[in-house]
Amino acid sequence: GPCAMPKRRHQPEQPLPVNCDEVDDSEQLDSDEAIGNTDNNVDASDNSVTTPLLNGAGSESVHLYYSGCAGGGRGSQDSFNAALFLFFFLGIGSLLPWNFFTTAKGYFNFKLRNVSADSTEDGGGTTYLQLTFENYLAVFSNLPNIVFTLANAAVTKRIGQATRLLAGLCLMIAVFAATAAFVCVDTDDYQTAFFWCTMASVMAVNIGAALVQGSLFGLAAMFPHKYVTALMQGQASGGVTAALVYIASLSLGSGALSAGLVYFVSATCVLLLCLLAYLALRRLPFVREQVNRSQSISYDSSLPSAGSSLSLSGQPATWRRALSDLAWPALSVFMVFAVSLSLYPALLSSVSSVARPDSLYFVPLACFLAFNAADLLGRCFVSFSLPSSNRLLAGLALLRLVFVPLFLACNYQPRRQWAIPPAFTSDAALPILVSLFGLSNGYLGALSMTRGAAAAEIQNAELYGALMSFFLTLGLGTGSAASFVFTTLL
Template sequence: MDDTEPLPSLNSSYAPTALGNHRVSEEEDSEDQGPLVSLLPKDSSGPLAMRYSPDDSYSLVYIIFFLMGIGSLLPWNFFITAKHYWLYKLSNSTSQGGGEEQRSDLGDYFESYLAIASTVPSVLCLILNYVLVNRLSSNVRILTSLGVILLVFVVTTVLVKVDVSHCRTQFFFGTLASVAVVSGASNLFSGSVFGISGHFPMRISQALISGQGMGGTLSAVASIVDLAVAKDVTNSALVYFLTADFIILLCIIAYLLLPKLAYSRYYMEAAGRTSAERMSDGEAAGTGSGVSIPPLQPILRKTWVLGLSVFYVFCVSIMVFPAVSSGIQSVNKDSGSPWTTTYFVPLTSFLVYNVADFCGRQATFWLQVPGPTSRVLPALVLCRSVMVPLLMFCNYQPRDHLHTVLFAQDAYPVVFNCLLGLTNGYLGTLPMIYGPKVVPRELTEATGVVMSFFLTLGLAVGSSFSVLIVHYI
């Protein structure tokens, strides 16, 4: 092979994507196992010695990681899809016990500030996660972050029935502070879980990312059901946040169950042995203190294109979702129909986007094209830039500066949100699952954290631009 175009080494956990759960024998002809296995190193000490690995009985480990994927993005999704509740709390009609929300500056810019409050601390927590990846066990990081998320959501649930009409500004900043804490903990959790999923076959990483998409879908469905069932907005929000409390608690129970399953225990113990060997090698070389933080340069050398792809995918998405997409109103709103007033935004913005996003993520289970070294992947990522002006020129209201509406039909935001979600799910998932597989096995967990950092950095930058876009419109 030409040295000028080196193919990144693929650690052996990349192989089971093509092979399913089948156990691999090193004596088998690599040509019979497909191109992925033929690229793997013949190292008997590595995970290729999987001929004794157990099966994932009843796909329990897949389901657990899918559930933890739901839990990792569920707090953010539950906050942003409770749009009617936040508008009610921040409006001038709260003291009247209901009624039509009156416009306020706090409500107009709440979602943009919500995005900023969630992503900036997330970046800091992912940096902390990278520093702690070899110093603090994944169990401590994951269970602590889940405990913090549950605590904040319980407080948020209690505040649903508290009258804040005389302290809306304090409630506004208190909510942003809660979002900041939850987002930091959520990213510590998701970065840690994605890191340990890198030690598993790729189907497990895919399960985690698909679960994140399902978290958004569940929150959108729950929001619509609550709007339909509960006539009072506070009763609706109470049931809504109680649902989030239950799912987070379920994630804690599921993670505690993970080490008891033979399939997950096999890969987690193998990862533990690799870490122990790396630490002992460092101590033998007299660099014991230097191995606490994983080396960043070899990770970036292999994954910088994939990382930038993840960054730009989520940067573009958060620019317009939900700050712009949830402000697009039906052109037939004056008809008074509940479908064009109450349900239009939850259906056309949140539900359509999240279902499409989940479908895009799930599609990577069967189709992984383009590959990790293809130039087509970053090219497709750049093409998503067109989604920003398309949604800006839909019927976003109120329009204070950009008065032109080019797409004055209700079908347009549905189509655009669907495309935004599909491309976000598919093009965002591929580089995320490729990243930990193109580095040496001992850097797998750290690479998972780095890829999560690129994702969150994209959200942070995109959320900053979303404020400018909303102001410009």
């Protein structure tokens, strides 16, 4: 390079520390062995380095990372794409357990069924707890999810990312293990207590999910964009897996209790594997180097003449600056998931087949599987970044509102007497529209998240990733609230 930089003392190769504080003092630069000039100074108090130019003219922008946290020299590589695969698997684990929880509707209907022959409940034997279960489920899932996703973003500099993520995983494992145990317990005599215990479990699961998802997006934002994409693709794969398990349980004729046991035991096992996957991810040299780089102090300065020094730059972003940088990507991801959750699954799962109204597989195939498979496909296309500006991306996300009247024209049941008759009389309409809906959800959602990560400087990557996760969760909550309006009015 153009600068005469101090050499390092020869030291045996040591594993790269996870935190910059763990670097041994012997790794500091030794000014006595400077190349070409013994007057070079290293000031430990302000971490500045003063070096002369070799050619005596020109300027150079230099980035140094304190105590070798950038890895020094040639950086580590993601051997065999191990980190990429682990991010993908953690994406599956972050949403698959919750997908299993919401898929087990038949199990909860059985647990909350009418067990009294003299019951006076309305709805032909349908109990009040059954009628209101999904409403309470949405409230007790979205509110803690939004609050704790925001809290996770607020404490990124105070509580370690590993602590938050491991705490969330352990909480989810404990809750799903307890929920699986409840399958084997006869709760017919205390259904109300079971109902509220379930709501408490829902809250705990979503608190854990908020910590896990927010921390994962914050971690992925420290890496190249393909790692955020891998995390998003993993989440979509979790939805596909849940839909396939649901269809398999229907084809095997599994009872409600057996299906519920399979869902919750599977969720517990997946979360345990995620815990092991995260511990393995932390030990990869490539991951440790990237995390160290994002947590290091960055120095940037022009050196116009001999004796000039490097100055401190790259200060942590304030919340105001972060929100300003993320304005359009955050609006995009909010709109994408708000529109999606306002229609899916509440309204779309109520669409019946025109040809065979009693079909058992129409909704699982044409709704659940079609949406999740198209969503995964859309996230795979995120490398083709067609919208050239973030404003155009937000406009495309807003344009998805056109799906609202299109789905209202499908054969959703039951329909109120004053409702407009369905305009689409073919069963092919639903899977086609759902596929387009899922494709746009996956593509625009993943592209918004990667644009948000790209807006961050490396020292602010975790905060920006956590904030994008918050706006994603806020979109989910807003969409769930809007779905109540549609289901109530229609």
